[in-house]
Amino acid sequence: VTTFAEALAALQPVDREAAASAAEHHTRLTKPRGSLGRIEDLGVRLAAIAGTSPPPLPAPAAVAVFAGDHGVHARGVSPWPQEVTAQMVANFAGGGAAINVLARAAGASVTVVDVGVAADLPPGLGVVDRKVRRGTADLAAAPAMTPAECERALDAGAAVAADLVATGARCLVTGDMGIANTTPSAALIAALTGRPVAEVTGRGTGVDDTTLALKVGVLEAALHRHGEGREPLDVLASLGGLEHAALVGFIVGGAAAGLPVVIDGVIAASALLVAARLSPDVADRCIAGHRSVEPGAAAVLADLGLAAVLDLDLRLGEGTGAVLALPLIESAALVLAEMATFDGAGVTVKEG
């Protein structure tokens, strides 16, 4: 099994020659130049990631949903009881959650991984047990986890990525579950971008004005406790969640294996930001599935120069927005692989 450190060391820059070849091939296909817009950009990106043009079909895709709880929940940052994390894990296992429905529609598998649920899950659910601890500590009062715990979660994510690649996945999709997990996401984004907490904090699953103000206050306390100028993995252990750390490992693991990694909402975006601060080669290997309603997600996309495929006012998480983008990503590869050329189809190229 690949560790996180091994995956990080194995990361390579994307292939600029394959990207140029894909861009050039697009000009030969029977359509006006650039007329498929962002689908063309996606095809070029897939070629750069795969190191070949046309890029291979990024399918089948595999979603990993990392679940964890958060000590900061006790501060009242979410209207949902903490027990909902475990209940939703059971719902994922039963196939009835949004991510299950949408992944089935997209032909993607769903693997649920417990990295930090604050409850004993019933046996036989089919959930991968990589539990590091039963929820994090309250990040407003103390580091959320120890460096050793953080490393275990990073390794769990990298191992899940390696397992999915070994069983045939050709595209990885980030998923998450953890009541209150938009709070550590905002903390990571504020700490790593330097933006004010209020600017990167959203309503999560739907908090009212009072709770939003409380959430911002808790986050400011957390950032104050944490201090400034620390290394990315110190920031992650201090302010992140166990599912965030696992997602960092998963993203780096998938990227190191040469697969496109499709990023969901603000939780995955905050994990990608940590990974991007560790390596310049990660963000180029990821695709932002959608632009979440959460302001922190948009801040990360802007910071890393990523364009989202979809913009549908989504704020559910679980990997849903990323899975919804899969057919478009697959179509981008198919256009390069299957469309006729002007020469081949006997179509006249435009004048001038």
Place this chain on the structure above:
Amino acid sequence: VTTFAEALAALQPVDREAAASAAEHHTRLTKPRGSLGRIEDLGVRLAAIAGTSPPPLPAPAAVAVFAGDHGVHARGVSPWPQEVTAQMVANFAGGGAAINVLARAAGASVTVVDVGVAADLPPGLGVVDRKVRRGTADLAAAPAMTPAECERALDAGAAVAADLVATGARCLVTGDMGIANTTPSAALIAALTGRPVAEVTGRGTGVDDTTLALKVGVLEAALHRHGEGREPLDVLASLGGLEHAALVGFIVGGAAAGLPVVIDGVIAASALLVAARLSPDVADRCIAGHRSVEPGAAAVLADLGLAAVLDLDLRLGEGTGAVLALPLIESAALVLAEMATFDGAGVTVKEG
């Protein structure tokens, strides 16, 4: 075979009770209220169109690509030779165009219909022959077609819709091919919205500044010749293309049959606008697949209050943007049909 007039008379308002039932069901599903954003709106819309909640899966989908040529091409409004229309029809028949690749990926069929190509197509291509005439007249100098020709194209579109419904299609998708056809589209949109020509005219498949200025001048001449205050079908015959008229028939035919009709770019949008001026019940039964780069398409969406599913800088036509939206539309139906409820999954609802 249903005529256009019969289809228009058969149009019904969408079912507000089914929509309300779908919206209420969304609140029982295991996700925060509204967290699937526009996917939830799409599900409600599908229920309203189908008249039942959960709505049936809008699949299989069927794309009809209506092809025609345009007398106005002789004015130099496009850099592409007119012969490319017939060449691209052959490319569709051979399965090598973008619409073929994207429809295969989405599990949709493609039917190509000649309603006005200015060439004799080789026999045996598998193209449906509904040719009304070999291209329209130059709309800047004379009515593009006679009322009788327009009616034949309208009937052709309605008949194709009826045929596709009869063979099992559960969702119709608008497609088009016709070199220079963004020019009549802009003419229809300017005439029916009252907006200035310059505001609704775009670069089509990629014209330069000089050609864009020429195109605006030709369109202003056409609008001047046409005059003001005419009935929608008079506007269509005077300024439209044969594929535009066929698309009006196709949209109305699909809507009358109770199927969702997915609208592609500016050509289909201009046809939808004609249909919407004929009946208040058409637009509610359509889904805007994407927001085209063409300004006229955005003008129609704004006029009719339609939100596009995708916004990917597409400007190809053929039905490509609409087909790319199909997996999202199908997912919207599946969410309502397949997701677990809070009660059923034993998940606690949020406090307050």
